[in-house]
Amino acid sequence: MALFHFTADQIKRSEGQSVVASAAYRSGEKLYSDYYGEDSDYTRKKGVICSEILLPSHTPREFADRETLWNAVEHAEHGKKAQLAYSFEISLQNEFSLEENIALARKFLLDNFVSRGMTVDVAFHEKETEEGGTPIPSGDTFSYLDGNLEDEYYREGIYMGYRYFDTFAKEVRYPFGFGLSYTEFALRSGTPVQKGAWVELPVTVTNTGKVSGREVVQAYVSAPRGSFAKEAQRLATFAKTPELAPGAVCEVTLRVRLEDCASYDTAASRWVLEEGDYLLRVGRHSRDLTAAAVLRMSRTQVLMQCQPCCTPPAELEELAPPETLPAFAADGAPVVEIETGCLSARTVVYGDPEVEESPLVRRTLDRLTPAQQAELLRGGELQRVPAGTHEIHGAGGKTSTALLQEGIPNLVMADGPAGVNIVNRVCITPDGTPKAVDIPERYNWGALAASLKARMCKDDGSDGVVVHRYATAWPVELLLAQTWDVDLLRAVGDAVGTEMEKFGVSVWLAPGMNLHRNPLGGRCFEYYSEDPFLTGTLAAALVGGVQSHPGCAACVKHFCCNDSEDNRNGISANVSERALRELYLKGFEIVVRDAAPRTLMSSYNRINRVYTANNHDLLTHIPRCEWGFAGLVMTDWNSCNERAGNPEDCAPAGNDLVMPGSAYDLAQILQAIETGSLPAKTLRRSAARVLALLEYSGRLK
Numbered sequence: 001m002a003l004f005h006f007t008a009d010q011i012k013r014s015e016g017q018s019v020v021a022s023a024a025y026r027s028g029e030k031l032y033s034d035y036y037g038e039d040s041d042y043t044r045k046k047g048v049i050c051s052e053i054l055l056p057s058h059t060p061r062e063f064a065d066r067e068t069l070w071n072a073v074e075h076a077e078h079g080k081k082a083q084l085a086y087s088f089e090i091s092l093q094n095e096f097s098l099e100e101n102i103a104l105a106r107k108f109l110l111d112n113f114v115s116r117g118m119t120v121d122v123a124f125h126e127k128e129t130e131e132g133g134t135p136i137p138s139g140d141t142f143s144y145l146d147g148n149l150e151d152e153y154y155r156e157g158i159y160m161g162y163r164y165f166d167t168f169a170k171e172v173r174y175p176f177g178f179g180l181s182y183t184e185f186a187l188r189s190g191t192p193v194q195k196g197a198w199v200e201l202p203v204t205v206t207n208t209g210k211v212s213g214r215e216v217v218q219a220y221v222s223a224p225r226g227s228f229a230k231e232a233q234r235l236a237t238f239a240k241t242p243e244l245a246p247g248a249v250c251e252v253t254l255r256v257r258l259e260d261c262a263s264y265d266t267a268a269s270r271w272v273l274e275e276g277d278y279l280l281r282v283g284r285h286s287r288d289l290t291a292a293a294v295l296r297m298s299r300t301q302v303l304m305q306c307q308p309c310c311t312p313p314a315e316l317e318e319l320a321p322p323e324t325l326p327a328f329a330a331d332g333a334p335v336v337e338i339e340t341g342c343l344s345a346r347t348v349v350y351g352d353p354e355v356e357e358s359p360l361v362r363r364t365l366d367r368l369t370p371a372q373q374a375e376l377l378r379g380g381e382l383q384r385v386p387a388g389t390h391e392i393h394g395a396g397g398k399t400s401t402a403l404l405q406e407g408i409p410n411l412v413m414a415d416g417p418a419g420v421n422i423v424n425r426v427c428i429t430p431d432g433t434p435k436a437v438d439i440p441e442r443y444n445w446g447a448l449a450a451s452l453k454a455r456m457c458k459d460d461g462s463d464g465v466v467v468h469r470y471a472t473a474w475p476v477e478l479l480l481a482q483t484w485d486v487d488l489l490r491a492v493g494d495a496v497g498t499e500m501e502k503f504g505v506s507v508w509l510a511p512g513m514n515l516h517r518n519p520l521g522g523r524c525f526e527y528y529s530e531d532p533f534l535t536g537t538l539a540a541a542l543v544g545g546v547q548s549h550p551g552c553a554a555c556v557k558h559f560c561c562n563d564s565e566d567n568r569n570g571i572s573a574n575v576s577e578r579a580l581r582e583l584y585l586k587g588f589e590i591v592v593r594d595a596a597p598r599t600l601m602s603s604y605n606r607i608n609r610v611y612t613a614n615n616h617d618l619l620t621h622i623p624r625c626e627w628g629f630a631g632l633v634m635t636d637w638n639s640c641n642e643r644a645g646n647p648e649d650c651a652p653a654g655n656d657l658v659m660p661g662s663a664y665d666l667a668q669i670l671q672a673i674e675t676g677s678l679p680a681k682t683l684r685r686s687a688a689r690v691l692a693l694l695e696y697s698g699r700l701k
Contacts (some may be wrong), residue, residue, distance in 0.1 A: 006081045020421070030111040046581055087493070092609055095151075137164060137319055142518045142564070149567040154575035157318035158231055158582055161530030162286050164319075167232040169326050177218050177235070179287035179482070183209025183246070187217060189282050189292035189343045191249075192334060196342045201254040201292055204280060207244040215241050216484040217282065219254045220289055221261050222328055224276025224302075229321035230263055233289075233328070234279065240485050256280065258343060260533060264581045271304040272664060273297050275388050277335075280390055280651045291333040298337065302345040309577060309617035312608045316574050343567065345563070350625050352654070355688040360700065362406065364691055365684060374669045379634075379649055379661030380410050383451070384490040393436040394423035396509055397637065397660045399690060408691075409699045413555070413659075416510025417526050420471040420499045427457035427465040437466060471499050477538075481528035486541045493545020497552045506697035507553045507599055508546055513587050514562050514603075522565025523558075532583055536590025543595040551698040553598035555589055558636055559612060561586050562603035569644045572606040580607070581622075589627050598693060602655055604639045611645035619654035630658050632689040638664065647674035656686035 037504055061455055086269075137156035140146065154160075159167055162176035190202035203217050221236040230653050237260075239252040261278055262271045281289035357365065365373065380401040385391055388404045396415035404410070415421040425437040435457040439449055457463035474480075474492055512523065516530040528535040542555040561573035561584050574586065591597060602612040603617060613635045623629035632658040638645040647658045647665040649672075658665045673679035694700035 004251060005588075007071055016514065017657050065699045075121070093460060123321045136517050142520055143566045143571075149377050149571055149574050151245055151313075151574055152564060153316055154517075154561075154573065154579055155316070155318055157576055157579045159319055160515070160583055161320075163231040163234060166286055167325065168322055170569040173286070175285045175287035177216070177238075177284070177484075178287075179216065179627065181209075181213050181215070182211045183207055183213040184207075185213075185215040185241075185244075185284070187215075187282060187290070188283070189290070192280070192293035194339060195532050197258050197690060199256045199258065199280070199293070199295060199336060199338075201256070201280065201282070202251050203239075203254060203292075204249060204251050205244070206649040207525060210246050212243050212245050214243050215251055215284065217254065218284065218286075219256060219280055219282050219287075219292070220278040220296075221256070222281070223261060223263060224274055224278065224327075225275035225325065226276060228263070228265060228267070230325075232325050233281070233286065235286075236260055237409050238484055238537075240483075240487075240532070243551055254282065256295075258295075258338065259303055261695075262652075264578045265627050266308075266350050266576070266578045267629065268301050269306045269308050271306070273301045273303065275300045277330075279330055279333070281328060286503060289328075291329060291331040293331050294330050294335045296335050296337050297340070299340065301343050303330070303343060304626065305345060305347040306350070307350060308620070309621050310575075310608050310610075310615070311581055313574050316576060318576055318579075333468055334614065348626050350621050351629075352620060352682070352685065353624050355685050355692070357369040357688050358695060360695055361691045364700070365688060367663070368403075368406070368687075370673055370680060370683060371670060372403060372406065374666060374685050375400045376687040376690045377656065377658060377669055377683070378410075378647070379657065380660040381661045387506075388411055390504065391434065392504055393426055393434065393439055394421065395505060396421065398656070400661065401692065406510055409694065411506035411699045412504060412507055413507040414500070416496075416501075416508050417474075418476050419474045419513050420496060420503060420505055420508065422469060422471060422503060425459065425468055427459070427466050429457065434467075437462070443539045469503060471503070472496075476526050477528045478525045480542075481538055484534070484538075486537060489541035489546040493542040493554070493629045494548060495545075496542075497546045497549035500546070500552045501549055506551060506699065507693075509555045509557065509601065511542050512558065513539050513556055513557060513591065514560060515560060515584060515587070517563045522568075525563065528587075532586035533590065535587035536594070540591045540594040543591055543597045547595070547598065551696065553631075553693065553696065554595075555599040555601050555634070556588060556597045557601035558603035559600055559610075559623075559633075560603060561607055562605055562606070562636075568604040569639065570606070572609050574608055585622065588623070592623060592627045592629045596631075600629065600631060600633045602633060602635050602639065603657060604636050604644070611639070611641055613645040613655045613658075614649040614653045616653045624654060632693050634659050648678060651678060651682050651686040656689045 128324045137159065141153065141155070143149070143152065156164060163168070167171050186206045188204045188613060190204065192199055192201045201219065205215055205217060207213060216238055217240075219236045220233040220236045222233045223230045236256045237254050240252055241250050241252055258273065259271070262273050264270070265272050278295040278297065279291060280293040280295060282292040283289035376399070378400060380389070380398040384401060386401050386404060389401045390398070390410050390412055392414065393411045397413045399410045401410045409437060423436055423438055425441055426434045426439050428434055435455065435459055437451070437459045439452050439456070441454060443449065444634050459466055472495060474496070480492065487518065500506070500508060512526040513535055514523070514527045515532060515535065516524050516527060528538055539556060541592050543556065546552055546554040562568065563573065563576060564571055588600075600623065605612060607615060607618060619633055634654045635645070635650065635655055637660050639645050640650060641664065646668065648668040650658055652655070669678065673683060691700060
């Protein structure tokens with residue numbers, strides 16, 4: 001039995017209409033009743049493998065590419081009896097109504113599957129809309145929905161998530177920051193005080209209910225409209241109470257960093273606090289707020305003078321701001337006249353910051369040839385394990401193993417973000433070498449499984465002592481963020497660091513920090529929030545916990561706008577500079593500012609048509625020149641290859657390490673050295689950052 005479940009929606013375009021269809025196919029199993037007639041997400045059912053097929057525009061009666069769909073399904077049917085889920089778009093002509101479109105799509109499926117001896121059941125459901133539109137600005141254009149997997153246009157600009165709903169006064173079912181509790185709390189704001197670049201606001205919290213509980217006190221700031229549009233409000237800070245018994249009272253202090261209230265003026269390329277009143281409101285979520293303070297700027301204050309970076313394509317058109325913003329009353333809230341003397345402007349000096357080489361790093365580099373330095377710019381390859389390699393089975397990657405004979409060891413990186421990801425059983429052979437006993441499920445297929453089995457030990461103890469290595473499976477960021485608990489995130493990071501020390505892992509490839517721009521984002525589960533302040537604050541706590549352990553480094557990722565898994569190695573996130581800076585980079589900026597992560601991972605996608613790993617503005621001008629990031633930047637795994645980013649362009653952009661490393665990467669880097677497109681100074685700079693990480697880890701001595 002196969003079920004094809006459609007969500008159909010007419011999208012009017014100049015060339016015609018389309019039926020957006022998502023279909024699920026379950027091979028060799030009975031049709032579960034809960035699949036039928038519901039708008040279920042089949043890709044989240046157990047064992048489901050996802051695949052996307054985009055059928056090109058064509059006359060509906062032809063369905064010229066039907067073989068593409070059938071061949072994929074037939075392969076699964078006669079293979080491992082796997083479950084498959086398909087998403088595909090069938091573009092149709094204007095002459096057909098939606099009902100005719102659906103009838104044609106149904107006929108296509110029935111003709112091409114029933115004729116092959118399969119039983120097919122088809123269900124169609126029209127997509128719900130709001131006032132003829134979509135619930136969120138990207139609702140009908142995200143990823144494959146507009147038929148374009150090369151360009152993703154962030155047309156909502158700064159109005160993303162609750163900033164859209166609150167600015168355009170849209171009704172919501174669950175406001176941002178909303179949470180249930182078994183008890184009730186009363187909040188009373190005290191007198192706000194400016195302390196340097198901060199404003200502190202005491203809030204008294206009383207448990208007025210009948211059971212114990214904790215409350216999250218949230219503060220949102222509304223900036224003056226000024227010379228350019230602003231969102232209605234944004235999260236400025238928050239604090240979580242300890243557990244309060246019924247009737248118990250505590251005081252929390254909300255600390256608002258004034259620079260977190262600033263906006264980016266694209267026309268002048270600067271971060272600015274414009275003249276006017278900044279209304280600070282306090283409550284339990286974004287729709288339950290009471291005025292607590294008015295922060296009055298008597299004059300406009302420039303905080304940072306920048307230069308244009310990551311220029312968007314000319315055809316990007318953003319959502320226009322509303323003519324009027326929701327009116328939030330100050331209600332007699334106390335006024336704080338902001339003293340701007342502590343908010344001096346900084347003019348950024350752009351360029352390629354030099355690396356401060358330690359004596360050990362300098363001595364090591366001085367004895368290496370350019371070709372040997374080039375080896376440091378690529379990872380140690382997943383399958384290449386020469387004698388003397390520091391190897392932890394199941395870990396995601398390692399630095400170069402090509403210079404072991406030169407006295408330069410490698411370090412190991414383990415994937416996250418739900419814990420230290422390694423295999424849980426190894427065999428210690430008589431010569432002390434660890435070998436794997438089990439194959440991780442994600443690698444247990446085809447030629448890869450055969451290759452791994454040839455290098456494995458038996459689990460009966462005949463090849464050595466079998467050792468169990470269990471790491472904690474932590475909740476992913478999506479769940480951790482729902483706690484709004486900075487101390488808890490720091491404790492989780494501390495526990496991860498403890499396990500890294502125990503297993504010999506130097507770099508934890510986490511946390512993930514992209515924003516929940518659209519709930520269809522394939523990796524939302526491993527990102528914190530739609531809000532950059534909450535994301536950055538919680539990630540900084542996690543990173544701080546990890547790096548409180550000497551030699552342990554966190555790797556914040558995926559930098560940035562890794563928001564779609566469809567064509568993730570090719571899609572271009574086309575976004576305005578202001579939205580990029582205020583939303584999609586802001587969380588990373590906060591974690592760099594507050595926790596100084598040792599490493600940063602560039603993403604698969606392009607930003608404004610430039611691959612992130614090859615983007616000098618993104619990897620050098622913004623994090624290094626503007627934020628002061630001094631660590632190492634690495635690529636995501638296989639984001640540079642013959643069909644994606646260029647490994648030879650990584651170091652000039654500020655991406656020091658190409659992961660997981662391959663012969664192709666090295667060949668391209670060596671060729672760039674020979675032609676002069678990779679200067680010796682640039683080569684040494686990236687190599688120095690790799691060696692600095694090795695020294696920090698304690699591996700290089």
